[in-house]
Amino acid sequence: MPAHILSLLILGILLILSSRRRLKVLGIPSGRLISLDTSRLIPVTEPLYDPDLSLTGRPDYLVQHGRSRIPVEVKSGRAPQRPHRSHVLQLAAYCHLVETTTGKRPAHGILKYADSAYKIQYTHSLQKDLFQILETIRKAQDSSPSRSHNSPNKCRACGYLSSCDQSLV
Numbered sequence: 506m507p508a509h510i511l512s513l514l515i516l517g518i519l520l521i522l523s524s525r526r527r528l529k530v531l532g533i534p535s536g537r538l539i540s541l542d543t544s545r546l547i548p549v550t551e552p553l554y555d556p557d558l559s560l561t562g563r564p565d566y567l568v569q570h571g572r573s574r575i576p577v578e579v580k581s582g583r584a585p586q587r588p589h590r591s592h593v594l595q596l597a598a599y600c601h602l603v604e605t606t607t608g609k610r611p612a613h614g615i616l617k618y619a620d621s622a623y624k625i626q627y628t629h630s631l632q633k634d635l636f637q638i639l640e641t642i643r644k645a646q647d648s649s650p651s652r653s654h655n656s657p658n659k660c661r662a663c664g665y666l667s668s669c670d671q672s673l674v
């Protein structure tokens with residue numbers, strides 16, 4: 506599997522392993538609880554891709570907000586007292602991908618939990634934190650494995666086929 510496909514997966518793993526204290530120092534925003542009109546959600550069917558950062562990811566939904574689009578990431582559990590740092594940085598990655606693919610920077614993203622939703626400001630500080638972590642991931646990926654199978658059928662069914670440079674089809 507190519508390195509860029511792994512980016513967001515590894516992002517989640519790294520962030521779970523990171524300490525709460527360190528991320529507080531990085532300035533991860535705590536977010537604000539909002540009510541979300543789910544009738545306005547637009548499902549995202551294709552991954553978003555930034556070729557400069559070799560970053561791909563797919564938020565669950567987008568919602569139109571003025572002239573920009575806001576990514577919405579859905580989590581199945583109840584809302585925590587403050588959003589998990591891994592969720593916030595995953596959302597920041599989606600904000601970046603939305604900006605890259607639409608040319609318009611979203612002012613915020615939304616983390617939707619089962620019982621409520623958090624509005625997370627996409628600040629320049631959060632973006633900087635995201636880039637620092639992606640750089641850390643990139644260095645770690647220097648030793649990442651290549652495609653782990655020889656099955657064209659797996660590639661045909663893969664959601665990342667259009668942006669994969671190791672596809673068998």
Ligand code: SF4
Nearest residue numbers: 660663666669671672
């Ligand atoms: S297209 Fe094939 S090689 Fe590429 S990520 Fe998907 S399954 Fe892996």
